[in-house]
Amino acid sequence: MPVKAKNSGTIPTVVSDARRQLYYELVSGASGLVLALFMWGHMVLVGSILTGERGFNWLAEMLEVYYIAQPTVVVILVLFLVHAALASRKIPAQLAERRRMIELGKGLAHAGRDRPATASAISPLQAHVESRLWIWQVRTGMVVLVLGSFHVILLGIDVLTPLFGERPGIEALTSVARVKAGLWLPYAILLLCVEFHASVGLYRLAVKWGVGRHFSRRALHIIERVLLWFFLGLGVVVLLVLADVLSPPLAFLLTGPAT
């Protein structure tokens, strides 16, 4: 809000609280959107392991030679922390408040469970799951904050330093060795949490800002479920290949006369 200074017309004051709150809301939503889209793109890129080590190495090298991977690691880490800081401002601070929300969400989800087949369309007792989904979004977000930080820092070191493997950068050999050595467990947990958090988060974002005027909420919910299961499925297969349990199912794409 502008205020009158003594002799010099109006000067702008510090950003008003309302404007700051709007910025927080926009940045937390936008960073979530970018991170979710990045995650899915990332999953497709990591999916190159399905064609075998050669495809994976080639792609990793391309992204590093053209300096795409290095700045991305830094930008994603920053976005990740910004999103964590801003999104967490909505989590109630007191344990009693969280308990109340959990209890409420549980009640709302269970009330619809006993809904008999005879219930009419106007029955007020349909299932409601979104309150519970929000609580799980907070929980998965916490897990992602811990395991995701670990992963981004680990891969940051891999991309920027020659500490892992023979050169700076991601190589299939070291990635497989790492996952096989035991990282498959935190990665499996991270995968589940990230995919849940991202798809439910985007669904909520779309409803919040009114995309629901063009798509029904039911349609958005279905899109959310499809994205969740697709990337979860893809992630599991990728993880199995990286853990050396499954041989690359798309390896035939790169076999042939080429050297």
Place this chain on the structure above:
Amino acid sequence: MTKKESGKARRLRFEIFRYNPEDPESEPHMQAFEIDEAPYMSLYIALNQIRETLDPSLQFDFACRSAICGSCGMMVNGRPTLGCRTLTSDLPEVVRLHPLPVFKLIGDLSVDTGTWFREMVEKSEAWIHAKEAFDPQAKEARMDDDLAQAIYEGERCIECGCCVASCGVANVNQNFAGPAGLNRIARFMMDPRDQRSDAEWFEVVSNSDGVFGCLGMMACHDVCPKELPLLEVYAYLRRKTLVAAFAGRS
């Protein structure tokens, strides 16, 4: 389970929250009552039957019994809804009844929603703010039909408090405008007769006690007995904050 069985009436078990804050002897507890289900029995009928035949001290509110007065909001198996329009045939054999949270408890299932709604109306000054003095001789300004309909949608709120009770934020933040409050604010923002500017509204809406307090849990929309388009209301308010903040500012 709850499937309608031909012929044989079910025996319903009501577990009802009992507490009288006026009585120092009273301790909050659950009390069970059993009655036979009758065809087309609503919670309104069931509770009256319990009061008439089993316990005359049971407190609950009903007035219109047709989902208009908004006094019979209660938690039915963990979900807020109107007692008068909830049929027992839509419920399992065991029905747990609690008073609506957030609001001040009067006793048993009866709560004081009026004080909460009055505070909300006073805080958001939910009445028409006109700049010019009212001229009773002048013709009423015309209003676009779609807009009139949209305003009427918001006006359909019966202030039963179900949305507020279902809202995780309203349950833990006393200052949050709440679903009904945001709906009321949007109704006056839409109204061209109200001459408060976008900038003025921006200060009211754009904060964590306004629309940005909303977590998007969507329970309010799902439980509203009048099926108000609450999610659209919040999206409208969010978009209006963008307009207020960025329009005409280059």
